[in-house]
Structures are given as C-alpha cells and as structure tokens.
Amino acid sequence: MTSHSKVRIDLVALFAACTLFLSTIEYMIPKPVPFMRLGLANLPLILSLGIFKNREYFLLLVLKVLGQGLISGTIFSYIILFSLAGSLSSAILMFLTYKLFKDKVSRVGISLTGALGSTITQLIVSRIILFKEATYVIAPLFLISGLITSIILGLFASEFTTKSIWYAQLKEQAV
C-alpha cells in the first residue's frame, strides 16, 4: 500500500473539527421544534465530496455523527437515532448523487439531496418511535425548512468551491 492510498487523517480531522464547530453553532441557535435543523454540520460533508476518497468521506461521516451526539449530549439517548439515520441517509444520497452526475450537479443539488434524504428518514424514524400519526402534522414544516436551508447552504458551498484557493489546492491534490 502506497502512502497515497492511505487515509489523510489530518485532513479528515480538520473537516471533522469543522463539523463539530458548526454543530455547536447550530446547537446554540434557538429552534421552534427540537428536531428541526439548519444542517450547518452538513457543510464539511458537502465540501469534502470531490476532494476526499471514499473511505475518507465515510470516516468523516462517522466522526460527524459521534461529534454531534457529543455536542448535543444525546449520544446515549434515543435521539441519536434521528441524527444517525438522518446523517447516514443524507450522506449516502449525496455521495451517490455526486458519483452519478459528477460535474453535472452543483453543490446546491448535492445539498438539496442531502436535506431531502435526512428529512424523509427522520420523518420515518419519528413516525415509528416518537410521534406516530402526528408526524403528518409536522412533515410540511420539516420539508419546507429543509428546502430553504439546504438551498442557502448549497449556494454558500458552491461559492466556496469556486472562490477558495485552499479548496482548489486540495482538489488538485485529489486528482
């Protein structure tokens, strides 16, 4: 195994630290419904597509889930199921979207898929374990807020990927 195929642990750690930081920021912002989220912590995942290898990407995903659980203090409660299911499905969907369309899809599209995946999965989880029938009532609110925040996040990510010199360097390294 050459050094090139190894996981660039320092880079993953940097992105994971970003996730932790953004989770903290998100945790501080008051929300009308506890499970509604801005998805700020999704940003490093969105950005890492295209510069990370597959295994690095999924390592970042695991760190994100653990980090979020740690920050919000829900790591040993059932609420982690929401975060786990949401993160997993959104990350896998974003990954597949990127692999399928490559440069045909922008960060906005990736962000939208991620939000869609995570929202729907969380609704299904909440339908099963928490709200039962009442899930129908909160579904539109969840979906609309996810739509809006993910577009803003995606626009920011696409700005970042085109403007940042640091990001461009990382992308060159990846190729």
Next chain:
Amino acid sequence: MKKVTPVDIIIFIIFLSICIISFTLYTNVSGKPEVHVTIDDKEWVYDLSEDTTASFTGPIGDTTIEISNNRVHVHSSDCKNQICVTSGWIDEPGEWISCLPNDVFILIKGQQQIAQKEETDDISF
C-alpha cells in the same frame, strides 16, 4: 463548476413536489370524518357519511358495527359484558368505542368542528 445545473433543477422540483404532497397529506388527515376500525394490528377505514354495516372477527367472536346518519355504533358483539354495544352512537372526530375482550377499537378521525362545538361560556359572558 457551473452554479446551477439542470440536474439541480430536477432535484429541486422533486423536493418541492414532495413538500406539496406532504401538504395534501396534512389536509387529508383533517378532512372529512373517517371511521377507523383497528383489530389485531389491522385497520379498516370507512366513510362516516356512507351508511353501511360491517362485521369483524376477533379472538372471541364477531363484532358488527353500523354506520348510519353520520354516526357509528356497535350493533352486536359476541363479548360477555357488551360494553361496546351499550356505548351507543358516536359522531364526533376523536370519539371512540372499544371492545377489549374482542380486541376491536373504533375511532372517528377528521377535522374537529371547533367553531360549531364552541359554546359561549356562561361565566365569561
């Protein structure tokens, strides 16, 4: 990388349509009253405005419900204490009849007609 691509727009449209579908789901729940009969984890749904009778087989026998004039009751049941039959007619969303021995649960779901139900409070008036 271009800013917004056709694929983005397709994803956006899918997302938006799911949002809209979720709204129609919401209005369906709060639409016209439906009679939900749950027995053994299975559920039957009847329109409260359609007159009908239906029979369900539970662990100890048959339970027959009757819907007429926008209300529903248990017409007959094979259970011993007949509480479900003596519960009488129900017609408001949120009301229910249960037959525990035969594991039958009847619930009316739909929009609560709050405006009609609200009566002036004597004290506050």
